[in-house]
Amino acid sequence: MRVFVTGASGWIGSAVVPELIGAGHHVTGLARSDASAAALAAAGAQVHRGTLDDLDGLRSAAAASDGVIHLAFKHDIAFSGDFQGAADADRRAVETFGEALAGSDRPFLIASGTLGVAPGRLATEQDGHGTGSDTAGWGSGPETRRATAELTLSFASRGVRSSVVRLPPTNHGDGDNGFMATLVAIARDKGVSGYLGDGSNRWPAVHRLDSAHLFRLALEQAPAGSTLHAVADEGVPIRAVAEVIGRHLDIGVVSIAAEDAAGHFTWLAGFIGADSPASSTLTRELLGWHPTQPGLLDDLDKGHYFHTPSA
Numbered sequence: 669m670r671v672f673v674t675g676a677s678g679w680i681g682s683a684v685v686p687e688l689i690g691a692g693h694h695v696t697g698l699a700r701s702d703a704s705a706a707a708l709a710a711a712g713a714q715v716h717r718g719t720l721d722d723l724d725g726l727r728s729a730a731a732a733s734d735g736v737i738h739l740a741f742k743h744d745i746a747f748s749g750d751f752q753g754a755a756d757a758d759r760r761a762v763e764t765f766g767e768a769l770a771g772s773d774r775p776f777l778i779a780s781g782t783l784g785v786a787p788g789r790l791a792t793e794q795d796g797h798g799t800g801s802d803t804a805g806w807g808s809g810p811e812t813r814r815a816t817a818e819l820t821l822s823f824a825s826r827g828v829r830s831s832v833v834r835l836p837p838t839n840h841g842d843g844d845n846g847f848m849a850t851l852v853a854i855a856r857d858k859g860v861s862g863y864l865g866d867g868s869n870r871w872p873a874v875h876r877l878d879s880a881h882l883f884r885l886a887l888e889q890a891p892a893g894s895t896l897h898a899v900a901d902e903g904v905p906i907r908a909v910a911e912v913i914g915r916h917l918d919i920g921v922v923s924i925a926a927e928d929a930a931g932h933f934t935w936l937a938g939f940i941g942a943d944s945p946a947s948s949t950l951t952r953e954l955l956g957w958h959p960t961q962p963g964l965l966d967d968l969d970k971g972h973y974f975h976t977p978s979a
């Protein structure tokens with residue numbers, strides 16, 4: 669299959685590209701910079717130069733493909749105060765892909781998140797993308813992203829084999845620069861490894877290589893209108909995460925009071941207390957996906973999150 673991948677140079681995308689190529693697919697990746705283009709070429713992908721805002725370019729690349737995996741997201745502006753702007757750009761890109769692929773029966777996959785889908789209970793693939801979700805403190809941007817997920821699923825009725833892959837908040841692995849790396853950096857900076865309250869709140873997790881494998885299976889097999897969960901660990905208590913970090917950094921493990929969360933956890937404060945476990949039973953049954961990589965605590969214990977000159 670000729671697959672157009674946006675965000676192909678990102679954390680998830682750079683695992684998806686070799687997964688696809690290794691299975692015999694031909695990949696064209698969107699690249700907005702020379703560095704991203706070089707990384708894609710080195711991985712064996714064709715390069716489509718452009719940005720998420722270049723809708724004509726996205727349209728023509730999608731039309732020339734047998735399927736699209738959309739992983740690009742403007743995290744740079746999203747996490748510096750303009751989540752809404754990032755979500756709006758994402759929405760426009762998804763609308764463009766929907767128009768380009770309508771009536772083709774070709775696959776179209778987007779990434780979404782499990783965090784906040786069903787606070788306090790085990791979220792399943794049958795939980796919708798809209799109401800009941802909770803991402804406190806992030807304005808209406810997350811709401812827009814959830815609406816974009818619903819829009820994506822609606823393309824199924826327009827002749828697109830569309831699916832939404834909900835990713836847990838941590839897609840861990842060597843080289844991770846996301847939530848886990850941030851928690852380690854905060855612990856190092858503060859001299860204590862913190863959790864909120866009693867730390868019993870749970871996060872689901874997956875290794876990014878297992879996520880990448882699921883994206884390939886979904887591209888190849890997922891029925892139109894599928895919601896899939898790339899979840900390996902259903903719910904890891906944040907206190908257990910803090911304990912591994914504390915052990916590796918040789919620092920204390922402490923409860924942080926809610927009123928001190930913003931000062932301690934900085935931009936992670938809005939997420940760290942979430943109790944948001946998620947299941948992938950239906951995804952495993954549907955696609956025969958079986959995570960094979962280490963779970964979150966074992967991966968943390970491998971030590972690569974702690975390998976810095978100051979460690």
Ligand SMILES: NC(=O)c1ccc[n+]([C@@H]2O[C@H](COP(=O)([O-])OP(=O)(O)OC[C@H]3O[C@@H](n4cnc5c(N)ncnc54)[C@H](OP(=O)(O)O)[C@@H]3O)[C@@H](O)[C@H]2O)c1
Nearest residue numbers: 675677678679680704719720740741742779781835837839
């Ligand atoms: N990582 C996780 O744990 C996680 C969890 C839940 C959901 N997700 C979602 O999964 C998707 C992939 O996440 P990720 O962790 O791989 O993100 P990432 O590492 O931040 O990568 C983002 C990708 O988007 C590209 N991009 C950003 N702005 C762009 C623009 N204006 N035009 C074109 N390309 C642009 C980046 O290109 P450059 O390489 O040029 O910067 C990069 O390839 C996102 O939708 C994310 O929100 C991720």
